[in-house]
Amino acid sequence: xxxxxxxxxxxxxxxxxxxxxxxxxxxxxxxxxxxxxxxxxxxxxxxxxxxxxxxxxxxxxxxxxxxxxxxxxxxxxxxxxxxxxxxxxxxxxxxxxxxxxxxxxxxxxxxxxxxxxxxxxxxxxxxxxxxxxxxxxxxxxxxx
Numbered sequence: 001x002x003x004x005x006x007x008x009x010x011x012x013x014x015x016x017x018x019x020x021x022x023x024x025x026x027x028x029x030x031x032x033x034x035x036x037x038x039x040x041x042x043x044x045x046x047x048x049x050x051x052x053x054x055x056x057x058x059x060x061x062x063x064x065x066x067x068x069x070x071x072x073x074x075x076x077x078x079x080x081x082x083x084x085x086x087x088x089x090x091x092x093x094x095x096x097x098x099x100x101x102x103x104x105x106x107x108x109x110x111x112x113x114x115x116x117x118x119x120x121x122x123x124x125x126x127x128x129x130x131x132x133x134x135x136x137x138x139x140x141x142x143x144x
Contacts, residue, residue, distance in 0.1 A: 078113075078138070083120035086140045093134045106134045114138070 006014070028035040058066050078089045091113055093106045110127045117138060125137035 079117060079120065082117065082138055082140050088124065088137055088139045089121070091136045091138065095132045095134070100132055103129065103134065110134060110136045 027033050028037070028040055078091070081087050082089050091110060093110060095103070095106065099106075107127055114121075114123055114136065120141055121138040122141055123136060124139040125135070127134050127136040
């Protein structure tokens with residue numbers, strides 16, 4: 001017995017038609033069509049060897065963490081900035097709209113950054129709300 005899909009979705013989905021975008025993209029698959037649409041480069045122009053080398057280097061340097069969801073920027077840069085260069089780092093979290101009502105989430109994020117960098121840094125200025133921003137300053141750990 002199959003899954004009763006009609007009962008799993010809202011009734012309005014039964015009135016939905018095909019995606020116009022999907023129908024337009026079907027035309028780009030025809031060999032006699034050249035598409036100048038943004039985001040649809042010619043596949044034969046992709047630099048496959050360079051992409052393969054970059055992917056291999058990424059997996060070699062970062063392993064499985066390269067495939068995991070996580071922060072998209074900042075931690076590695078901050079780690080190098082503080083740990084290798086010995087500079088201070090300012091972490092700023094900016095709240096937009098009603099996000100300000102959930103300051104605890106921002107505080108937990110800053111605490112997580114603090115904990116992940118605890119081996120190389122100390123908190124010089126504890127997280128503090130300044131207007132719609134929460135700011136924390138990290139400095140390098142003193143070497144004994």
